[in-house]
Amino acid sequence: MLALTYHGPKRVFVEENPEPRIEHPNDVVLRVTRATICGSDLHLYNGYVPDTRVGTIFGHEFTGVVEEVGPSVASLARGDRVVVPFNIACGACFFCQRERTSICENTNPLTKVVGGVFGYSHTTGGYQGGQAELVRVPFADVGPMKIPDDLSDEDVLFLSDILPTGYQAAEMGDITPEDTVAVFGCGPVGLFAQRCAWLMGAKRVIAIDSIDYRLAFAQKYNRVEIVDFKEHPDVVSRLLEMTDGRGPDVCIEAVGLEAKGSLLHGVLGKMLRVQAGSPIALNWSIQAARRGGRVSIIGVYGPPWNLVDMGSAMNKGLTIKAGQCDVKRYMPRLVEHIREGRIDPKALITHHVPLEETAEMYRIFNARADGVLKVALIPPGAK
Structure with missing residues (x-):
């Protein structure tokens, strides 16, 4: 699959990577439909975050369609459209039970400071991100939210973060x-x-x-x-x-x-x-x-x-x-704000570009050039 990968400060490339696979019974694999570049991705891009390893796939804001389903997943089925919080949370620990999913104590064994995060260096667990055609999503019964039929992927893309x-x-x-x-x-x-x-x-x-x-x-x-x-x-x-x-x-x-x-x-x-x-x-x-x-x-x-x-x-x-945002607990109420027109998240999208052009968009975004606020990255074949 194609994915945006890190090769050092200000050196990122869209290139072929191994496709993700189911590694745990509660995993799903998504075919990404929309992703975006976050301002905090620039911390990685510029080399400010330690232990960002060559080969890391960036991206913690994305939507997708369920492609593969682990045997213990109960809430999702193949073909479901979902938006995924940037935090990876187990749903069962002391903090998750109190809706503090950003500080889950089971998804980032390398530190006791923050929980797991997609595509954000090994300081947050070493999970690969969603600026790619496919992404593995752990704890699939906990994080992803099904996208309502009356809302588009771009309506809800920014619910991820x-x-x-x-x-x-x-x-x-x-x-x-x-x-x-x-x-x-x-x-x-x-x-x-x-x-x-x-x-x-x-x-x-x-x-x-x-x-x-x-x-x-x-x-x-x-x-x-x-x-x-x-x-x-x-x-x-x-x-x-x-x-x-x-x-x-x-x-x-x-x-x-x-x-x-x-x-x-x-x-x-x-x-x-x-x-x-x-x-x-x-x-x-x-x-x-x-x-x-x-x-x-x-x-x-x-x-x-x-x-x-x-x-x-x-x-x-x-x-x-x-604190980092406990994304999951806010998603239902924010869906209603979007549906009622009190917030129009997609109004912030200034650029629609193919996934293949992501490396150039990092350069533009980092330079605050071309009036960029948010970019919608569109993988091959996505509608």
Whole structure:
């Protein structure tokens, strides 16, 4: 089969790979119908994630049709259309029983930090991903959700990750009708966090970014106020000006480890790799939030440490919530939001390309070129 495989930083190729097979009775094999490139895939592409091995197939956001079914699978049959959460969860452990599927304790034996993830290095279990014609899905009775007949694959593609992630980001902010919410980042997760902040009753939503087309899309798609930090490099001061000197009630950090920061952050995080990225957006969130406010961290960071302003967080009495998204528990309610027209996820798709062109799309996506927000990758033969 064809699949996008990793050969080193900024070296990915679509090439022939062995087809996946049933390895456990509760596996299924999907024929992929749609996949996409996530902003966190760029962390792999640029070599920021340790133990990303040559030959790894990327991709943790995909839909597909069940092609093969393991003998113990009870909920799926050949021909079913499904969307698959990026987290791989066993469904039975302490955390899964509490709907915390992102921190399943049985799907990633290499670490006690996070559960298994499709196509995201051996630090998350070494599972192959879905930027391919076929993909093996473990614990098939737990993760995949059947796609309703009245919805297309592209309607629900982002239920695999970024839409639930944006929803959880807003939920962790405990938003009330009097709240001003600042969302750092107008990438796809930030855009969905903005939309979901409105759904949860926010009074104002402010979006912060520096990329013109993203800010323009955020204004059009989400009716938000914007802060362009090219024009306002002192973001914290600008947010204080916009909020009577007090600061936003809720700050959502939807940027993560590739944030542009100081020279020190760049040297430590991106050159020496001794901290997990550049936490400038996280520090802005902490420093801008009003005293007694809330900070929601959904941007991807990795161990071991970061130069984070915990002194301000403590002294201001902030409540901080963070975590990978527990995708599965949000899928049913988000299907209803999509069906009722409150969210149109596919509006973020700016590019439809054949799977064979995925390597070039990584280059474009990494450069933030050609107005790209999200890309729908279409494998050969997919409708």
